[in-house]
Amino acid sequence: MNIGIIGAGAIGRKHAAAAGQSGANVRWVVDVDLAQAQELAKEHGAEAADSADALWADRATSAVIVAVPNKWHADVAIAALDAGKDVLLEKPMACTVAECQAINQAALANGRVLQVGFVHRFTAVGRLAKSLADEGRCGRIYHARAQLSLRRGVPGLGKWFTTKEISGGGALIDVGVHLIDLALHVMDYPQLSDVCGQTYATFGCRMKEYDYDSMWSGPPDYEGVFNVEDAAHALVRFRNGSTLQLDVAWAGNFPQPSTPVSSMVFLGDRGGMSFELFGDHVNLAAEQEGKIVDQRIDAAEPDFYQDQLRVFLDGVTTRSNSGATGVQGEIVQSIVEQIYQGAMIPA
Numbered sequence: 001m002n003i004g005i006i007g008a009g010a011i012g013r014k015h016a017a018a019a020g021q022s023g024a025n026v027r028w029v030v031d032v033d034l035a036q037a038q039e040l041a042k043e044h045g046a047e048a049a050d051s052a053d054a055l056w057a058d059r060a061t062s063a064v065i066v067a068v069p070n071k072w073h074a075d076v077a078i079a080a081l082d083a084g085k086d087v088l089l090e091k092p093m094a095c096t097v098a099e100c101q102a103i104n105q106a107a108l109a110n111g112r113v114l115q116v117g118f119v120h121r122f123t124a125v126g127r128l129a130k131s132l133a134d135e136g137r138c139g140r141i142y143h144a145r146a147q148l149s150l151r152r153g154v155p156g157l158g159k160w161f162t163t164k165e166i167s168g169g170g171a172l173i174d175v176g177v178h179l180i181d182l183a184l185h186v187m188d189y190p191q192l193s194d195v196c197g198q199t200y201a202t203f204g205c206r207m208k209e210y211d212y213d214s215m216w217s218g219p220p221d222y223e224g225v226f227n228v229e230d231a232a233h234a235l236v237r238f239r240n241g242s243t244l245q246l247d248v249a250w251a252g253n254f255p256q257p258s259t260p261v262s263s264m265v266f267l268g269d270r271g272g273m274s275f276e277l278f279g280d281h282v283n284l285a286a287e288q289e290g291k292i293v294d295q296r297i298d299a300a301e302p303d304f305y306q307d308q309l310r311v312f313l314d315g316v317t318t319r320s321n322s323g324a325t326g327v328q329g330e331i332v333q334s335i336v337e338q339i340y341q342g343a344m345i346p347a
């Protein structure tokens with residue numbers, strides 16, 4: 001199958017690599033920065049362009065991956081859907097709920113497959129946790145705790161990731177959406193009741209002294225903009241009485257090793273499970289004859305970008321979607337939006 005990649009940045013490159021290994025042919029690489037498009041296109045024997053017009057017109061390419069900064073997700077995805085392309089759209093689905101709704105309407109109106117890039121569903125532990133929950137190993141899950149605590153992990157400091165006008169927000173809309181989707185996916189997307197949360201912007205006002213551990217999309221621009229939150233904490237309640245506690249930070253003064261970098265915990269009335277986001281096993285506690293029995297279940301590590309793409313390509317062929325849907329992307333976005341709207345502005 002021929003595919004087009006729109007956005008030849010850090011994640012566009014990962015998708016291009018995954019495509020080669022998933023039996024897809026990268027036929028187009030589009031980036032507003034033509035040199036960037038050409039560099040990636042050359043590696044894959046693809047056409048490069050700085051506009052998607054020729055890709056929209058190419059009937060031999062029926063599917064695209066949208067991997068541009070968040071601000072342009074809605075415009076690019078809607079243009080692709082209106083051009084009759086099936087779309088794998090990077091997370092977050094968009095910057096606002098209204099944009100998500102417009103994307104979903106375009107997918108529906110054009111009868112296209114739309115999958116959102118919540119790739120943590122496809123990690124070894126993500127897949128295993130979902131199957132254990134579906135097997136009923138926890139019983140009824142009534143609480144989930146999702147946490148990512150980076151000490152100095154702000155991505156693209158000073159550039160678009162930290163510029164609200166382009167990113168739509170900070171740690172919450174960037175990595176928080178992965179945690180929210182994974183938790184809800186394992187819990188079968190219970191209906192939302194209400195959300196209470198707070199966001200924090202501790203490092204933006206002193207970004208010049210920010211000494212980083214890691215930098216996605218680096219190097220940093222210390223003269224640039226940092227006007228988004230670097231952390232968010234929230235409690236999400238669902239109509240069935242279950243809850244999700246969310247703790248996400250790009251940066252924070254977490255003591256280590258006592259604070260794990262990441263953890264997902266699910267508590268059910270018959271058992272519980274926990275794992276690290278990129279771990280290789282799930283810890284399961286199950287009630288057996290009145291006692292709690294602990295078990296470590298190893299997970300075979302798949303390549304999650306490849307797996308995500310395979311599910312998308314299968315969906316394109318079978319006209320279905322067994323990955324994250326646009327409706328789920330919109331629900332995740334509505335949780336994010338409610339946290340932003342409800343957050344107190346510090347006095």
Ligand SMILES: NC(=O)c1ccc[n+]([C@@H]2O[C@H](COP(=O)([O-])OP(=O)(O)OC[C@H]3O[C@@H](n4cnc5c(N)ncnc54)[C@H](O)[C@@H]3O)[C@@H](O)[C@H]2O)c1
Binds near residue numbers: 117
């Ligand atoms: N799934 C994940 O875990 C994951 C990880 C990182 C990034 N992402 C998402 O992927 C998207 C891209 O992130 P990135 O880290 O690759 O950013 P990046 O800055 O490295 O790359 C973005 C590229 O898009 C290009 N671009 C900008 N506007 C464009 C437009 N209108 N049309 C075509 N190209 C355009 C830029 O020139 C740049 O080359 C973001 O939405 C981000 O949230 C997802």
